[in-house]
Amino acid sequence: MSETRTLEALSLAAFMAPGAGRGRRVSTRDLSLNLDDLARATSLDADSASLEGRSVALVVSDMAKAAAALIELDGLARQILLCPPGVDAVTLAALARVAEIDALVHDGDAPEPDVGVATRVVCRLPLTPLAAPRRRSFATEWILPTSGTSGTPKLVAHTLATLTAPFQPDAGQRWATFYDIRRYGGLQIFLRALAGVESLTLSDPNESVEAFLLRLATAGATHISGTPSHWRQALMSPAIRRLSPQSARLSGEIADDATLAALKALFPAARVEHAYASTEAGVVFVVGDGRAGFPATLIGERSDMTIRIEDETLRVRSRCTALRYVGKDAPQLKDADGFVDTGDVVAHSGDRFVFFGRRGGIINVGGAKVHPEEVEAALNAHELVRASRVFARKNPITGALVAAEVVLRAGASADEATRRDILAACRVALAPYKAPTSLTFVAELPITEGGKLARHG
Amino acid sequence: MTTRLTILAAIREVAAEQGKTLAPLADDLPLMESGLDSLCFAILVARLEDALGADPFSEAHDGRLPITLGDLIAFYETARV
Known part of the structure; x- marks a missing residue:
């Protein structure tokens, strides 16, 4: 499935180059990773040869560790399975089986996650000196669980190319996100931060919304992303008044007028945007006019993105869509014309379309x-x-x-x-x-x- | 409040909410002629489950469903709570 590539091809190392030497960090509540240090140090307690070409499950608790491991594994592993936080043992075993995992990167804490593989590497911060330079010879596939609200997740395969197709590097953005970076929405923010020159602030599952918002204020976050549910929680926290973002971004759920208006009232100078994206379809569009739904003019064919509606459901073909569902018995992700069926039902209303919800819900x-x-x-x-x-x-x-x-x-x-x-x-x-x-x-x-x-x- | 009064109050409340005109509520009034539609009945049954703790429509029964308002009241009065 994967193919080797030349070093000139898209790589995270090349992606991170603009921010090199600026001391930028990926910070969670408890840990902080200096990205420059990764050039000569490692979070992994084994030499990289043991993970070369492997299908690696990444199962760690803290997102700063996940960030280090992702940067180190890109180009080295054949596949990285980004395990969602708090995944239970049964789900983890099922995901590992489907992704044909043959190596594990984990915290080293008991009880160790059981994915039935002998190659087990511990990921730790702070970093330790790197013995030999890393080899990056694979176009690594990033395997992500879908983010449905119920049921066992399906797995989809992305590459750095599909993940980073939606954005142009832009220097001055101090990103922060409520998301976990091991899910599509959070991974987008993580990669955007790596492509820039500033630090990234990440949440902690055991931290109150209030405490996270205070950290964002301290970090001076300028671009903050989360679901409408995240933002509604934030709107109930006094600390949200301490923020002054340039951009407040909503994605992952339907953004409603009330939440958009509340954010616009609180941050009159900020762009309040809602992005429409999914793990399968990738980023489809961003709506910046402060209203729910999206302009009808977005439907249609463009050079890099074609959106159409079939059976009231959005279908998308673009460079940002995932490659396929992972697994032997996995369903087809794309139809014969290369379209991904999003399962999101829309309805025409004047010059806009509004989201009605999930077809299955x-x-x-x-x-x-x-x-x-x-x-x-x-x-x-x-x-x-x-x-x-x-x-x-x-x-x-x-x-x-x-x-x-x-x-x-x-x-x-x-x-x-x-x-x-x-x-x-x-x-x-x-x-x-x-x-x-x-x-x-x-x-x-x-x-x-x-x-x-x-x-x- | 008795079961009868609870049911009559709930019927009036649902009819008012849904903008329905009720026929005079007598015991021999056929439910299908009461002015309530099936959505109103669905809401009524849910409200009565909350108020009385019983949903005789969902209980195992002998297949006899109430025809008149009087039947409906008796249906709830004899329902297992």
Whole structure:
């Protein structure tokens, strides 16, 4: 599958060259990696020959360690499986089997992850001196788990070329992200930071949103990326007022007008953008006009990107899409014309298209289809609502009804009057079968490891 | 509140929310002529499950479903909670 290449080909080392000598760092709460040091030091406790040409599972806890290992493994390993944080043993074993893993890079802490391979290398910070220069002779495939909100992830293969196709290096961006860099959204930010000249600030799963925002303020982050769910959490934290980004970027979930407007009000000088991207389709487009959805003019054929709509679902062909799903019995990623089916349902509305949600996430109310995301957008548009989650409630008459959980804005009282007011607003905004028929107030909503609203089932 | 009064209040509430005009609520009123549609009934059943802790429509039953409003009230009054 992989082929050797010349050193002139795209490599992370070449990518990082503009920032060399500037002392930039990749920092998490607990660790900090000086990128310049990687030229003559290593995070790995084995010589690189033992990992050359291998299919390596990267299973480490801290993202600064993951950053070091990714930079070291690119060009050396045949494949890198970027294991998501907190992956359970059963899922890890399944992913390793599908990716035909034959080496492991891990923390060295007990219990060691079990992927059934003999070659096991420990990744540690701080770095130790490098014995011999690294060999980089492979066009490494980066294997990423898909970031669905439920079920076992599928694996997709990218290369540095598909991962970095979406962007042009741009020097002055001090990036930060709520994402984990082992998922597509976070990996995009990691690679953008490497291509630039400034430091990167990363989150920690055991850190409060408030503490992370304070670190971002200290680091002077100028470009901050996360899901709408991440940003809604941030909007509930006083520390968000300490930030003054040039760009606040939302991706990974449908961006709604309410969240976009709240960020624009808080950061009037910043670009508030929402990117449409997925692990499979790559980055498709970025919308910068502050409104949900995207201009209808984006549909159509361009030299580097063709977007079309089939069965109300977005299909994408571009240089940014993944190569394929990984595994012997894996489904086809692309159709005969090279299009990736995103599974994201859109609808035409004036001069724009709006996202309706995932094709598979539909609630069926007596045969009528309801996308939870459309109902959540209506809920979030209410002035008392900060965040919401919509799900199916079983019903003996219609099969299902639409139910909702709501996080109120600070100062709103969780009483019957508020409940009735929100539900009444939904009945005005939505068709009767789409409006929630029950609503509970909750203090917070569960967010997946990937930063997306956790869906039921 | 008795089961009967809970049901009558819930019917009026659902009808008002959904903009339906109700027929006079007498025990011999056929439910299909009450002015509620199937979505209203679905919502009513969900509300009554929350209020009374019972959903006789989902319980194992002998296949007899209520025809009139009086049947519906009896259906809930005899339901296992």
